[in-house]
Amino acid sequence: MAELTVTSDRRYVEDAFAWARSRALAWVQTNAEAGNLPSYWAGYPSRPMFYSRDVCHQAVGAHLLGLDAENFAMLRHFAGSATAARKWYPLWAFHFDGGIAELDYHDDDHFVREIPAVFDLTWRALEQYSWTGDRRWLDDPDLAAYYRRSVEDFVIAHDSDGDGIPEAPGTGDIFVGSATYNEQDAEHPLIVAGDGIALQYAALTALAELSGDPYQERAERIQQQFLSTWWDESLGRFARGRTSDHGLDFGWGLESTWIVPMTGLSGQGQRNELFLDFIEQQLELSPPKNIEAFSYLPEVFFRHGRDESAWRWLRHLIDSRDDYPEISFTVVHHLVAGLLGLRPDAASASLTIDSHLPDDVGRLTADHVRVGEWDLRIAQEGRHTTHITVHSGPGPLTVTVGPAGSWTLAPGDSARVTTETKDLS
Incomplete structure (x- = not known):
């Protein structure tokens, strides 16, 4: 090739x-060492591992570079790690030989887990099917079971109020379970976060493109629920999440804010444009502290035709020459x-x-x-x-x-x- x-x-x-x-x-x-899975580094340069969140976000670039075998092996490995004993959460990280990364796993009741990753894996794996047309992304037993369980069994196991949206405990402890990818906000933990809902919507939409209802109906229901209840007209923005007292938090949530328009959950039209304006303002006033968080921003703005903003943040990534994979x-x-x-x-x-x-x-x-x-x-x-x-x-x-x-x-x-x-x- x-x-x-x-x-x-x-x-x-x-x-x-x-x-x-x-x-x-x-x-x-x-081929770096005997026994390695087809894999690439996906996480801190100081940690020889691959992390679920990172692999999900690196997968399109990896495909373009010819790393389809690596994408398949790693995403499949995460899918196979989601068991009933772990309440259908996939594990957070593995060593390159496929061994569990002990740093992020103590036992089946105490390991790093974040709700967005559950749905991100389904969405990004099916995105690889769109790029490759390789039937293994649909027919592999571990992946096929994972897709279904991520939007069914996992949701049932963590949906305490029956609204079809899983909740986190709201402790801020990622070893107990986080509602969001935004680990900078542990002092103000959420039970439901915008990025969790957005990636659940993305996973359902991807499944609906393959099989239609009931996934399409569920995706539409989640979006309508979000659009109708998470908006504040006076502030001109959507909430970043729901707190333990079930109130909505309209503050700046980094990933819990910008992943919403990245997946299309916030729809189109004036509200979405106001929300994007808010995101652009906050990025200038309160940018994330970690360079990897910026790597989502071009995708956010390209999707909505804000090409100059996408280019501004893409240049930021380029100019950093940061060694984070x-x-x-x-x-x-x-x-x-x-x-x-x-x-x-x-x-x-x-x-x-x-x-x-x-x-x-x-x-x-x-x-x-x-x-x-x-x-x-x-x-x-x-x-x-x-x-x-x-x-x-x-x-x-x-x-x-x-x-x-x-x-x-x-x-x-x-x-x-x-x-x-x-x-x-």
Whole structure:
């Protein structure tokens, strides 16, 4: 398989990709020692482990770099760790040989667990199916059982009030269970957090795309419940979570705030725009203390067409040159899938493209992008022209470019598309 490359009219972009690609691949541990799983480092550089939250967020960048075997082995390993004795929580971290990371696990009643991770694993694993079209993501017994249990058995085991949303104990102790990924907020613990609901919604939506109801109905019900009860008109924002007295907390919650629009839970329209305004203001006033938290922000803003904001935070990640593995992997993700606006559906032989190039990037080309078995070259000039070449593939690929419409390309075909015309060659 040919290596992914990125070229641009901005040397800054090319240098950023070269750094991120090299650094991410240096974290691969597949053949580093005998007995290792196909794996890559996903967590603190000081801890030779892979963590569930990190793997979930590094997986798209890993796919683009050809690490599909690693993604499958690690996500499957987490899925297999969710047992009845652990009340369907997956374990938090493993060593590269698949052994449990003792630092985060004492016994089946005392281990690090965060509700968002339960649903994040389902969402991101099914996202890998969208990128690869590999039936193992659906047919593997451990993964298939995990998807169902994450949105059924896990919810039943932790939903004390019967509203379909699992609750955490509200102690702030991650070894007892946290409602949120935001570990900076242990002094004001939540029993339900925005990121937990958002990722539950994302998992249900991903499952609904495969099988429809009842997952679609449940996703819609959760969204409507959120939209109708978590909004404060006077403040112009959604709550970050629910406290132990069942009141809503409308403060700045970092991940518990911004993961809500990242998954689409906050919908579209004026409320969502006001909420995004609040997030942008708070990021300037009270930014997160940990660099890995910033790695979500380009995805948040690309999704809602705030491309200059996405680029601002992507530059922050690039300029940091931070050695935390999540940074290099997500920089690859954002520079390619984010800026080019790629939404794959490999199983249906289709790809949607919608440019998110900021004003100071005139041209961007990613060559040898893998969508299923298709090998693609995707070039964009601003937000007005996209040129696609299908180097190879198992058959025709249907491509949709923004408002220009859809067309079908066979291996060897190319197309140059503007917002007004499309030409096949």
